[in-house]
Amino acid sequence: KLIFICSPNNPTGNSIIRTDIETILANFKGLVVIDEAYINYAKQRTFIQELTEYPNLVVMQTFSKAWGLAALRLGMAFAARPVIDILNKVKPPYNINQATQDIALKALENIEQVNQWIKVTVSERENLSAQLLALPNVKKVYPSDANFILVQVEDALGTYNSLVDLGIIIRDRSKVALCEGCLRITIGTAEENIRLLDALKSF
Template sequence: MDINKLQRENIKNLRPYSTARDEYKGQASIFLDANENSYGSPLEENYNRYPDPLQLDLKDAISKIKGVPIENTFLGNGSDEAIDLLFRAFCEPGKDNVIILPPTYGMYEVSANINNVEIRKVNLLPSFQLDLEGIAEAIDENTKLIFICSPNNPTGNSIIRTDIETVLANFNGLVVIDEAYINYAKQRTFIKELTEYPNLVVLQTFSKAWGLAALRLGMAFAARPVIDVLNKVKPPYNINQATQDIALKALQNIEQVNEWIKITVAERENLSKELATLPIVKKVYPSDANFILVEVENALSTYNSLVDEGIIIRDRSKVTLCEGCLRITVGTPEENVTLLDALKRP
């Protein structure tokens, strides 16, 4: 894959904004280059200085956990920023197209619409697996991106690995594998295959297993030419200093995160078994995520009755292939008991 042919013409010639922190490298005691407030911040900690635009310390800490070099890592304001930048860097508005695989994460379509990029939908099979023949038929010379969510949202299942590899091996554009829920899955991450597939982009997040949804911090892993393009088009200081500092502290507590993952997976299995015994439940779909897709007799009525009791889930009954379904996040043991009790009431 030639990244120069894949990216938009205007991006090839783009000269990115050069920050004060880009132009100076080294140590200094007096900074009079970026027009910051020299007196500090009206807080216990000072945030008057601009953050590292490339988040090198945070990327180094992530590298030690993920085993991915810094130069293959991009950090975004949530994974949504990486998704948006992929459209802006590689898709010519009004000309190029992308392939999404419903039912799937809704931001792929939203970002495509914002960037005026054609969406080609190839529905998953009834098994929620890839329709490889349909994908092959949808691809043309203007197809730049294919988004594969695995484990998939909202269905919860992992996509068959060999099917993803088939797409990677036969597509000349970027294959974006969204692994937001990979920590809860038996299937291993695709980041180990970055050296094998130059067209592979893997998205992960701090919003799920790491419990940092409020920080809005996402990760993209890819070949260096792809990362270089993303760094060229991103805002100069897209990850604020407070987020970088808090994430660095969180990375020191990986044992706690792993314990929560074990508990969540165990609760997922228990909750799935309990849900399957309820009269209103038609089907409980297998899940590799921290949520469960459940088909019920009357999705909207069930959803509303839970809302009345202060329990909020997601009504997915109008989503392709998810007719009559609710998506339920796996809560704490106490929350799961409260949910089940509410569902048992007539």
């Protein structure tokens, strides 16, 4: 048996309440896999510290988001030794090439810069969220712990197409279940966010 929990979640950006996850871990008779791809942007701390408490816990993280190394396709799984032993038996041999390992190790030397990028992104996220809420065509801005914001607007497809015409690329999530009328906006630089807001104000 296996449960996957994405926290922070994509596309909503919200983190699952920690005590709810702990309740699942304590009562579910199977593996609980927490996908923490966006954890670097969250107020909530990682579940890695809880690995010694829950033998059925698996925590997944990646270099694709905060580290900006999506092309590496490098992720990590943290779990108790018995779980790791099983994973090692089924994973492909030599599944991470030497170049990927070298780049990842080099990236880890740059952690102070990465933390600064995260700090700027979180600040821009909060600022952009507040300004989006003030727009008349925005119905709802979902709270986010990720590097993106889910926004419900009056005309999702029309807004999306108008932004594309201006060279501003976001994600149309209006056809995703429970995300009707929603667009997903990745946090850009301050200048990019201002350009987005100016465009939305003009519609």
